[in-house]
Amino acid sequence: MKNLKIALSLLILISVTSCDDFLSEKPDNRTEIDTPAKISELLVQAYPQMSYFDIAETMSDNVFDSGMPETLRKNEQSYNWDIQTETTDIDTQAYYWDACYTAIAHANKALEAIEDLGSPASLNPQKGEALIARAYSHFMLVSLWSKRYNPATAASDLGIPYVTKPETELVTKYKRNTVKEVFDFIEKDIEDGLKIVTNDYKQPKFHFNVSASKAFASRFYLIKGDWDRVLELTSDLGSKPVGKLRDFASYDLLSAVDQRLAYASSDAETNLLIVSANSIVSRSYYSNRFYLSGARYPDIFGTATSLFNKPWLYNFYSSNSSITVFLPKFYEYFKYSNVTAGIGDPYVAEVLLSNDEFFLNRIEAHVMKGNIATANDELEYFLSTRTVGYVPTDKLTEAKVVAKYPVIADEYTPFYTMTPVQTSYVKAIAETRRRDFIHEGMRWFDVKRFNIVVNHETTNKPVNTLVKDDNRRAIQIPLHASNTGVELNPR
Template sequence: MKNIKYIKITAALLLLVGVSSCDDFLSEVPDNRTQIDTPEKISELLVNAYPLASYMDLGETMSDNVADAELNNASVKSTQSYYWEMQDETNIDTQANYWDACYRAIAHANQALQSIKELGNPTSLNPQKGEALLARAYSHFMLVTFWSNRYNPATAATDLGVPYVTEPETELLKSYKRNTVKEVFDFIQQDIEEGLRYVSNNYKEPKFHFNKEAAKAFASRFYLIKGDWDKVLEVSSGLGSKPVGKLKDYVTLSSLAPDIQFIEYSKSSLTSNLLIGSPNTLVGRSANGSNFYLTDEKQRELFNGTNPFGKAWLFDFYSYNSSSTLFTPKFEEYFKYTNLTANIGIAYCGIVLLSNDEFYLNRIEALVMKNRIADANTELEYFLGTRTAGYNAATDKLTEADVVAGYPVIADELTPFYTMTDVQTSYVKALTEARRRDFVHEGLRWFDVKRFNIVVSREDQGKPVNTLVKDDKRRALQIPLSASNYGVEKNPR
């Protein structure tokens, strides 16, 4: 077992700064602290440069992928998330928990970078430097995605972003100022571009680190949000046209029993999976315990009926004990017992953070936005075919007319910060629906709800209609109390 190196985090950004932890910090003898002074220690430190919490349940619950199943067992935190409110709790799978986890990950990345600098920035440590930069960029990107307004170059210079932290923690209760969205995006881009120059695949387990392809996939997500289509195409060029063998094999997945699908979906051996996390999360239990999940009605809306080829989708759905919520097997939980007698422990889950499937969809969208419609059509046809039961490449064809008819333009439905022609709008709409299906349960739908300013309405029986309108202030989560109490400016409400 690896001797993982942890560093003490005591920033005001973090949520769990209590009296006891302060006492522990102040009573430490500096000479007894772990010194991160070798390449091996730096590599071990970077294991913790990824959020040890999950955003997936949070993002999914806020999106239009879920509805009220009326199971009468809704938790307070899921109800608050469902209605875009600030959560009171700070425990597992909450807003505050993810904020905390991201800044802890950033602190580990920063300590690694500082240690590399103190060792003289040797080229032999460039791979670790690249990983640290990309990990720092990733956590800041996730933070600004959830806690700030969507990126819009017209307002980014004044919109509140998040504190972009680039140095290790050296003060007990340091005061942090929020950077603007533009500043955060500029810092992220700088870290991504430098990190891409250094990152390698030289790991024992590459899929649990920012390897070269995972770095490019993350870059494509960032540049897509920013509207830099040329950059998306540049970083995704290695996928090529119709990337055979690089996407998830749903023909094989759908032939497996659900208990096997749980395991297979996030396996590091799958070519399609580029970066895998193992956070402390109960997302795997959501289908069995959340009132706000994929209801029968939502499942029919997304997956029933025929697809653009007039055939069925290859996605499988199941329910627990005839529940009115459904799930497709994606999350295999590992429960680590801390006390067998008391039957208590910590739940971990393997989750796919970045994949070729998202990477490829990002590339297709960039082709659309560059007005390369014929190329985009070819790639979209291939992608949808890999998700279609009985797909025949020789006879199952997708035309521009099919896309325009199947995904008609609705005024003000998708309103990004840039303009789109009617044809582009139809293709982008098709891509958002493809992404919505592929990543159901995984929270990515919230990213599209936000960047396209999609209206979401809660029209639940016996309750007033609650609508997340365009530019609704609730689209930016409120800063956690334990951060705002230490001076981090709140979002306007």
């Protein structure tokens, strides 16, 4: 771990102008979206412009009580799986909920405009992007605000409202679909979109290009347990995607600031979908008491946690006497609305989909199909790119995986059954994913789908335990949404 003190550079974010104004207008006053150019412009905003990273990460077992004297209220509330009472701040549950439905509104308006123009084949790329984008935002909503997907209960579990038409009233009341209905809608949008989505963009990594669409689809089908579809979607990666995974070794030659920039760069081969989020996630390591603490980070990143018993390539830093530590992933740009007054908005480029996750999804699908030898070889390749001093003689074996990740009764309990060997490999993959996506909230989704128990300790307070099937695994519906008729989650 390296010590670091950085003054955040406040740079003006050069942003793309969009057709966003129509959302703030009464329906009758909205600008007509009546040309292919306007539709494409509208779709720039069909992605959540807020971040879920801090929300999800803080609920997971990646964070601890660092002992920092103060913290943000939203950080403490997420740590205790409480509804966040702040509704006018970025990086909050309410803001991300709104960001997803705002993105959905843009996608729906684009789809309506395409239909109004007669749905010509020339607009298929925009239609494909709109469908995948709509599916993605709904998927994130149901993943955070509903119970985990379980086909045995999905038809009765509360999902979220799946919105497929532009709003025709200034305030529209929605009812929640079931989880099954939401997943069925998502699947239809994904499959329809995959048929026509393209790479024909000036900046393809800021759109649902073909690879990003497949990567998202693989995440969806992994949650659903459709291993054949995951393998089909990931077939282009092969068993050794040389040059397509993140090159953590190259980061060691960069300063922390340059590592932040490199992580979300559109030049990085692994990055498939990037969004500019209105977020202060780059400041979390010094503002959040409940974070990856300096005292506990060896529990996750110590040499003993490696299947090769060698150090990890991840390059950690600290700027507060090692109270908390961070991996440089987020670079903040500041867009001034008034330079003299120092007023503006912070933005962070966030990687929403990558080849790293895409490949791990493939490995897990191989495990669940019983292709243990193939999964073993692919996992070894992935870990070789994350290990200091890896040499070809550092062979990964089933015996090593089982020894490092033994089966513990009722620890991992997905809705499907797993053999003991499958359980050990799935744990190994989940732990690999946990490290690779530290600070990005990915661990929370594994906590939910595997029903992992989480203990959150706070100094001078009883341990707060998130037990299996705890209702708090589904975030409570934001107050402003429940006030307009969206049914609350049980507590």
